[in-house]
Amino acid sequence: MPELSEYPDPERLLGCLLGGAIGDALGAPLEGLSLDVIRDRYGPDGPGGFVAERFGAGAVTDDTQLTMFTAYALVQASARARAKGIGGAAPGMLQVAYLTWLRGQGEEFPEQDMVGGGWLVQERALMTRRGPGRSTLGALRKAAERRRPGVPLGTVGEPINDSKGCGGVMRAAPCGFGFSEAAHAFDMGCQAAAITHGHPSGYLPAGVLAAMVWALLRGAEVRDALELARGHLQGRPGNGETADALARAVRLAGEGPATPERLQTLGGGWTGEEAIAIAVYAALAPGGAGARVRLAVTHGGDSDSTGAICGNILGARHGAGAFPQAWRDGVEVREAVERLAAMCSAECGPNPPDTR
Incomplete structure (x- = not known):
């Protein structure tokens, strides 16, 4: 692996967030459809652009909503750590942000002292129920x-449940924006996911994605970033399913042409280890970023989540300009993503904003 930059590249960071939103919006109308139905409606390679189904053309789902709340909370946690000279508040601030998002889903729960999400709560697309x-x-x-909103109920050490759904990994990319080492990004990805997903296959894939994004934003290639992340996965309790799923994805990528039929042998993407494996397989395929994201969503499973994760990976590697202009212009939350990416780049860069 070449020597990596100390700080994330702003264009790649924007690409990571925007690519995730694009993959989410591209895959949302396909979620749960069989491959035969997808091809009957959209052609052999899946949709070539956003289609007006489910939430509307270019509309994002909870995947992008929670990714953006994750990014915002981590920016605030980093600024707090700089101002106070102490860290450790990020998991609690993440839970506060997620609870703020929960209110936007129309959920009623006891009033409590919490402020999270900042200006994101003014974005209607981020505060409406999207699956x-x-x-x-x-x-x-x-x-x-x-x-106790600021104290995480679900942790790696004290699981809140036994869920290994993909809801933890699909929001974890921003955990790779900051930090001085990939190991710290991996740990933060796991902590963020464990707030809601207590099975190792629910939070370890989030660590893998965070570590990959950390390396990609600093100049790594996809394969090198994956190997770095797999190295941090080794030795983690309960890593078997995630390690095996990634090994299958890498092996499959080297065995022949990348096709939806081959992709589907990795599963439906409903669980964390399946979702990261499908996204990695598509990201390792030949072709441009647009073709690879199309591959990531063209299967009979959780297409928006696998598309979002693959978009995160490819955007972090190639930058926002790698995606078709029509997709960049047509995704629902483009302006909010650009604003948030600028905040993240400033906070994670060499000259973070003055917190006084």
Whole structure:
């Protein structure tokens, strides 16, 4: 692996967030459809652009909503750590942000002292119900009922449930924006996911994605970033399913042409280890970023989540300009993503804003 930059590249960071939103919006109308139905409606290679189904053409789902709340909370946590000279508040601030998002889903829970999400709460597309996962909703309801929003109820050491759904990994890319080492990004990805997903296959894939994004934003190639992340996965309790799924994805990528039929042998993407494996397989395929994201969503499973994760990876590697202009212009939350990416780049760069 070449020597990596100390700080994330702003264009790649924007690409990571925007690519995730694009993959989410591209895959949302396909979620749960069989491959035969997808091809009958959209052609052999899946949709060539956004289609007006489910939430509307270019509309994002809870995947992008929670990714953006994750990014915002981590920016605030970093600024707090600089101002106070102490860290450790990020998991609690993440839970506060997620509870703020939960109110936007129309969920009612006891009033409590919490402020999270900042200007994101003014973005209607981020505060409306867009297919939230049951594990995420259930875990956050439990946290809300306890009335200690700043103290994570679900942790790696004390799991909140036994869920290994993909709802933890699909929001974890921003955990790779900051930090001085990939190991710290991996740990933060796991901590962020464990707030709602307690099975190792629910939070370890989030660590993998965070570590990959960390390396990609600093100049790594996809394969090198993946190997770095797999190295941090080794030795983690309960890593078997995630390690095996990634090994299958890498092996499959080297065995022949990348096709939806081959991709589907990795599963449906409903669980964390399947989702990261599908996204990695598509990201390793030949072709441009647009073709690879199309591959990531063209299967009979959780297409928006696998598309979002693949978009995160490819955007972090190639930057926002790698995606078709029509997709960049047509994704629902483009301006909010650009504003948030600028905040993240400033906070994670060499000259973070003055917090006084």
